[in-house]
Amino acid sequence: MRPPRLFNLMLTAFALVIVLGISGMVLSFWLVMGQANPGERRWMEAEMAARARATELAAYYRQTGSWRDVERQMGPLPQGFGDIKGSTWLLDANGRIVAGRRRPPILRGNEAVRRIPIIVDGRQVGTLVISVVDDEEAFPVGSVDRRTILLGIIGAGAGLMTILLVLATIFSRQLSTPLRHISAAAHAIAAGDHSSRVQPANVRELADLAASFNRMAAALQQADQQRRQLTADIAHELRTPLSIIKGRLEGIQDGVYEADDEQIEALLAEVALLERLINDLHLLALADAGQLPLYRETVSPVMLVNEAIRSFTQSATERKVALTTTIPSDLPDVDVDPQRIAQVLGNLISNALRHTPPGGEINLAVTADADNVTFHVRDTGSGIDSADLPHIFDRFYRSDRSRTRSSGGAGLGLAIARRLVEAHGGQIWATSQLGHGTTVSFRVPVASPLSPATSYEQEPAIHPTQWPL
Structure with missing residues (x-):
């Protein structure tokens, strides 16, 4: 079975990051909601509904440019949101009531008030006011436990970060380990060790790179062996006729041979052999360099x-x-x-x-x-x-x-x-x-x-x- 492609591996990694990120956000919300008591969850749901209503009111003002006939067009404001019942008012930018109960709210000390600004094009054009009376001792109106929420978010984020770091480490090693092996083998070859090879990787592109590297190393090793053998062969081919020429010339110098036509002819034959060998090597060198002249x-x-x-x-x-x-x-x-x-x-x-x-x-x-x-x-x-x-x-x-x-x-x-x-x-x-x-x-x-x-x-x-x- 061939190893997976790098593209597929990276695509899987990014998909896991996306899935885990979304899962982490859902988990964080679930932990926050799970750690909050029922009363807090009721208040959070009510505030979310109120903010959704404020968004609708902002859209109305953006379309009409004023709060005129807002209740006629959008209906009366609800007296409470979700399971939380209370009084609701819509104030304009000057604090005047434009929707809801026309009497201003009278606070007696046991109310919880939420003021949600309505922003249009960066300017506050109104305020949605919600007043809720705390009738239940177990319901701390307006006092959501921020520490619990913060701890839940931090815990979920830490868990998600740990999982992502583990996955990043695994994927990084899948990529970096083969590259380190190839780099080490390249340094070894540069130092003269042409026998160095690398093992196939678990990623297809890196496995192909390793196979190409091994083929290159084998070719370099063979070329080095051929170069050494060629040097030895040239030395041998040149040494023999030179030894013969040297021996005959020393024999003539010492009087062992006479400098007659026979000796000169033998010397010329060895010189001709050397000349042919050198010419052949020169021709091969020109051909290898692509400089061999051809007269077609x-x-x-x-x-x-x-x-x-x-x-x-x-x-x-x-x-x-x-x-x-x-x-x-x-x-x-x-x-x-x-x-x-x-x-x-x-x-x-x-x-x-x-x-x-x-x-x-x-x-x-x-x-x-x-x-x-x-x-x-x-x-x-x-x-x-x-x-x-x-x-x-x-x-x-x-x-x-x-x-x-x-x-x-x-x-x-x-x-x-x-x-x-x-x-x-x-x-x-x-x-x-x-x-x-x-x-x-x-x-x-x-x-x-x-x-x-x-x-x-x-x-x-x-x-x-x-x-x-």
């Missing part, structure tokens, strides 16, 4: 395949490997940098030649759809284990650990191919089965009609019969 042209896929065939025919012949093509007619042109795509094909064919035994075959095929042209390089080599297949495009990765640099390369060819294809907006992938060879494919977009026309003429595909091996 509209070219035919057939031309790209033919150039690759010509470049590797001699190497394939020497290894006794057949180099064939499968190219349909009417292929659309592609908008690519011909030198970069030739480099991709060269890396793929060179890699296939290293893994294809004598008597094997390497086939270059091209297919197309409405949006892309796909190149396939198939070989009949030993294949790649399924555990190694997801990593063959990683830098310095060799599926066969027993291969040396001279026989297996530095492990940058497929990484470079991937970055070059992605720089063209394409994709590259590989399929393989042990003992049945490997197929590496990549696709690039078809040239749009607005692309500049190519300066190359369409040339026929080179067929295997034209390149006997």
Whole structure:
């Protein structure tokens, strides 16, 4: 079951606050009414009714602007309110009686008098006077116990506040605890501990945030491991040729080797290896930074395949490997940098030649759809284990650990191919089965009609019969 959304949690919290607030007010009123004696409740009900009558009188004055004919229009004033009986008068602003008993009230000392001002537009326009005679000893007219009312309101408010504070604490912890864990994990990652993770929260948005944070931490941990491995691989790849060059130069200096053409050629070969490695690393760095220059042209896929065939025919012949093509007619042109795509094909064919035994075959095929042209390089080599297949495009990765640099390369060819294809907006992938060879494919977009026309003429595909091996 998925955790609740933050919106639903906050909505529930606000709804509880509203419900508890209303309930608290009702409870306060109930406590006040419950703590008052019956006589006090009778007086409070009477005064509420009297104030309601005063409100009606204020509305009449606001409408008519005077007290003329007030009793004719609204009826005579009641002689008492609720269960409390007494005398009632309506006085104007000057204290003259305009409604009720025409005789002024005569106070004998045992009356309770209530004077309720009538306010219209901020000005007192009259007074509703109620006079009640205290005939019952248990009925303290006009002396409601304010202390009891105050204590009831304070008690109800304190109880309501306690409940709200408990709910606020629960909801706050639901939100703050996961955020504190994420903050602590972020500080740990900033300090170098990329293994730090956070537990899923009980709120859906915070649970999604925790999952995203964990994915980010895992990616950072993997990137850090790759960086460390890359540094170690570069150091290893540079150390070996430098050690060879240093050893040979020291041998020549000590007279162990002669500075003849053979030694110079060996030194130049190691220098060329270093230069190629550095150039490959520089190309990858440019691709990673998005600064790899591409000089696009509209070219035919057939031309790209033919150039690759010509470049590797001699190497394939020497290894006794057949180099064939499968190219349909009417292929659309592609908008690519011909030198970069030739480099991709060269890396793929060179890699296939290293893994294809004598008597094997390497086939270059091209297919197309409405949006892309796909190149396939198939070989009949030993294949790649399924555990190694997801990593063959990683830098310095060799599926066969027993291969040396001279026989297996530095492990940058497929990484470079991937970055070059992605720089063209394409994709590259590989399929393989042990003992049945490997197929590496990549696709690039078809040239749009607005692309500049190519300066190359369409040339026929080179067929295997034209390149006997």
